[in-house]
Amino acid sequence: MKTTYARICIFTSLCFSIFFYSEKSSAQIMINSGLELAPKLEYAKPLPKNLPFFPTGVLPRYQTFYGDPGHVRNFLADKGIVTSIDYRSLINGNVTGGIQRTSAVANQIALTVDINWAKLLHIPGLTSYFAGINRFGSNLSTHTGNSLVRAENFLVSSSGDSPMHLAYAYFDERFAHGRASIALGRFPVGMTFGSSPLNCNFVGNALCGNVKALTGKDISYTVFPNSSWASRFTFYLKRNMYIQSGLFSIDQTADSGSLFDRTGWKWSTRHITGWTSPFEIGYIPLIGARQLIGHYKAGFSYAHAQYTTFDGQLYKNRPTSIGYKTKFWLMADQMLLRQGSGLDTGLIVAAAFVRNQHDVSTYGDQAIISVVDRGFWHQRPTDALGFLVSTLWISPNLSRLQKRQYKNGERISGGVTTPQNSEQNFELFYDGLIVPGIRMEPDIQYIIHPNAQRSIPDSLVLNLMVRVYL
Numbered sequence: 001m002k003t004t005y006a007r008i009c010i011f012t013s014l015c016f017s018i019f020f021y022s023e024k025s026s027a028q029i030m031i032n033s034g035l036e037l038a039p040k041l042e043y044a045k046p047l048p049k050n051l052p053f054f055p056t057g058v059l060p061r062y063q064t065f066y067g068d069p070g071h072v073r074n075f076l077a078d079k080g081i082v083t084s085i086d087y088r089s090l091i092n093g094n095v096t097g098g099i100q101r102t103s104a105v106a107n108q109i110a111l112t113v114d115i116n117w118a119k120l121l122h123i124p125g126l127t128s129y130f131a132g133i134n135r136f137g138s139n140l141s142t143h144t145g146n147s148l149v150r151a152e153n154f155l156v157s158s159s160g161d162s163p164m165h166l167a168y169a170y171f172d173e174r175f176a177h178g179r180a181s182i183a184l185g186r187f188p189v190g191m192t193f194g195s196s197p198l199n200c201n202f203v204g205n206a207l208c209g210n211v212k213a214l215t216g217k218d219i220s221y222t223v224f225p226n227s228s229w230a231s232r233f234t235f236y237l238k239r240n241m242y243i244q245s246g247l248f249s250i251d252q253t254a255d256s257g258s259l260f261d262r263t264g265w266k267w268s269t270r271h272i273t274g275w276t277s278p279f280e281i282g283y284i285p286l287i288g289a290r291q292l293i294g295h296y297k298a299g300f301s302y303a304h305a306q307y308t309t310f311d312g313q314l315y316k317n318r319p320t321s322i323g324y325k326t327k328f329w330l331m332a333d334q335m336l337l338r339q340g341s342g343l344d345t346g347l348i349v350a351a352a353f354v355r356n357q358h359d360v361s362t363y364g365d366q367a368i369i370s371v372v373d374r375g376f377w378h379q380r381p382t383d384a385l386g387f388l389v390s391t392l393w394i395s396p397n398l399s400r401l402q403k404r405q406y407k408n409g410e411r412i413s414g415g416v417t418t419p420q421n422s423e424q425n426f427e428l429f430y431d432g433l434i435v436p437g438i439r440m441e442p443d444i445q446y447i448i449h450p451n452a453q454r455s456i457p458d459s460l461v462l463n464l465m466v467r468v469y470l
Contacts, residue, residue, distance in 0.1 A: 044197050045293065045343060046240040046284045047178060064469045065437025080119030085470040086110040090137075090203070090463060092152050097459035098144035098450055106137030106152065111164070125174040129187075131167040132264075133225055144459060146450035148363075149212050149392055149423055150205035151461040166264030167225035176235075183232040186267070189248045190215055190223035192232055193278040194299050194329045194354075198344060201372050203443040203463045206390040206425045211329065213354040213366035213392060220250045220276045220303035220325060227264060229272070240284045250274040250305050274305025287334075293343060294334035301327045307360040310397040313413070314404065322360065329354045339375030345382075347373045356395065362414065364395040374431075383432045390425040394452045420452035441465040 064084075068074055073083065086109070093103035110133040117126035141150040170185025183192075190210040200208040215223040222228045232246035249272045280299035287294065303325040312320030333350035340346065352368045367390070374384035402419035405412045414420065429443040443463035450456045 044284075044295065046286060047236055048239075063436050065435070066470060078119075080116035082112075082114045082116075084110075084112045086112075087468040087470060089466045090152055092140045092461055092463040094140060094144045094151075095460045095462055097447070097457040098146065099456060100143060100145075102140070102143040104138045104140040104143065104152075106139065107135065109134045110167075125178075125181075126171065127174075128169075128171045130169045131225075132164040133167050134162070134164060140461065144450065144461075145453075145456055146423075146447065146459065148216070148394075148420075148451045149390070149425055149447075151445050151447065151459075152203060152205065152463060162263040165225055165262070166227065168227045170230065179236045181234045183230070183234075183246075185230065186227040186264075187230045187232075188222040188224050188227050189230070189246070189276055189278060189301070190221060192234075192244065193246070193280050193301070194297075194331065196295060196331065196333065196350070198333055198348065198350060198372065201344075201374075201384060201386050201431065202370070202388055202427055202429060203441065203465050204388070204425060204427050204445050206366075206392070206427070207352075207368055207370065207388060211331075211352050211354050211366055211368060212390075213356060213363040214327065214329060216363045218325075218361065218363075220274065220305060221301060221327070222248065225264065229267075229269070240286070241282070242284075243279075243281045245277065245279045248276040248278070250276060250303065274303060276301060276303045278302075290338040292335040292338055292346070294332070296332045297330075299329045299331075309359045310395065310401045310413070311359050314397075314401045325360050326357045327354065327361070337373075339373075340381050342374070344372070345375040347371070347376070358395040358397045361395055362398060364393045364398075366390065366392040380433065383430070386427075386429050386431075388425070388427040390427075391422060392425075392452070393422045394420040416451065416453060418453050418455040421454065422449065423452040424448040437469045439467045441467070 064073075076083065088108045088110075089105065090107075091103065091105045094101050110131060113130045115128045117123040117128065139150065140152055141147055144151075166186065168185070168187035168191065170183050170187045172181055172183040174181040194214045195210050199210065202208050206212050210223050215221050228251060229249040230246060231248075232244060234242055234244040236242045249269070251266075251271050251273070278299060278301040280297055282295065282297040285294045285296075286292065304323065305325070306321050306323055307325050308321050309319060311318040329352065331350075331352040333348055335344075335346045335348050337347040338345065348371070350368075350370045350372070352366075354363075354366045356363055356365065358364050368388065370386065370388040372384055372386035375381045376385065377383050398413065399419055399421060402412050402414065402416070404410075406419050412419065424447070426446045426448075427443065428445075429441055431439060431441040434440050441464070443465065445461045445463065447459040447461065450459045
């Protein structure tokens with residue numbers, strides 16, 4: 001117990017060092033700086049006014065802790081090769097509630113290599129993206145009994161035991177004067193569909209990197225760092241309106257526990273048991289003279305595979321399995337006040353709602369409202385403050401099954417001890433720059449009914465995320 005509080009106090013005290021560093025430049029942090037679970041920047045803003053164009057020159061260059069010794073990175077970037085190395089450490093502790101008071105530490109080292117082939121080999125419109133990660137440490141939620149919406153976004157089990165887990169590797173070709181693009185390779189569904197580069201301002205798994213109801217306990221909707229064979233087509237109907245669809249493989253052995261499967265390098269197609277077809281329409285307005293940016297999207301996903309139904313276990317006259325699964329999402333964010341030139345530099349309000357097919361999905365519905373204000377402190381233009389409220393409902397079909405099993409003294413579906421209902425998450429964070437290339441983010445979360453079980457006491461979790469861009 002003393003060790004838990006000592007770790008939390010020591011690391012939290014480091015947050016005060018934020019106030020001893022004053023940013024001398026007004027450089028804007030990118031909304032997906034480093035390795036986030038989000039789409040690339042060019043898909044988060046409208047097309048330029050002057051068409052035709054080929055937008056492969058927008059690969060970001062990151063401000064790093066070590067700078068650019070020998071100007072190697074700038075030399076490669078001028079040739080079209082942009083690299084980044086990102087280290088993250090997350091320490092957290094369950095102060096009260098949950099199953100037990102404990103702490104955990106998780107770490108991630110990530111490498112990205114983005115190549116602008118128009119610069120490198122004069123192939124217009126072609127860009128490639130690669131990301132590999134190494135994760136080590138432990139999950140706090142493993143010890144606190146909340147596996148439904150984890151208080152931390154490091155899922156060590158999804159990519160552990162691998163020197164370099166492949167997160168994604170794909171090509172993206174833009175054509176039709178920049179209005180259309182096709183992506184092919186290995187990448188997750190959630191990297192483009194139902195996603196936002198704003199999500200990982202938060203530490204908790206309720207939103208970072210995708211709304212949890214989209215991805216939780218669903219291998220048909222892959223999410224970073226678990227990729228699948230994938231294709232995606234995007235077309236801009238107008239400068240600020242697009243539609244996109246895709247086809248993604250479903251691998252029933254993904255993340256099954258075997259060492260080879262968990263590396264991300266398992267590219268065999270012999271375990272593919274179905275396909276996921278998402279569709280999304282998006283609108284990206286720029287409002288007023290200050291160009292207040294917003295993102296509005298609606299999407300639908302149809303997964304073709306065999307799924308066991310909850311009603312089939314509960315009612316004798318219902319089918320025990322069906323060959324499809326659907327989900328629907330609505331998402332919106334809008335900048336209300338601009339405080340700098342960056343895409344996310346200002347006061348932004350966001351909301352999201354997800355509905356799953358209740359008969360086969362553990363996660364029923366989820367609603368989230370969040371507020372993030374970046375640039376509110378003039379002397380520290382990249383610092384941010386944010387607050388989130390999330391409610392996630394378990395599938396009512398699963399809840400009915402669990403209640404009957406509990407009443408009859410049977411083993412409860414989902415590996416829980418009491419029936420599940422809903423869980424509420426409240427999260428508050430402050431993201432501050434320590435020195436160029438190093439950011440620190442203290443985070444507080446209060447969880448009502450952890451794991452959606454009313455038998456588990458409400459939990460207070462303290463987190464501290466440190467990001468180092470090497």
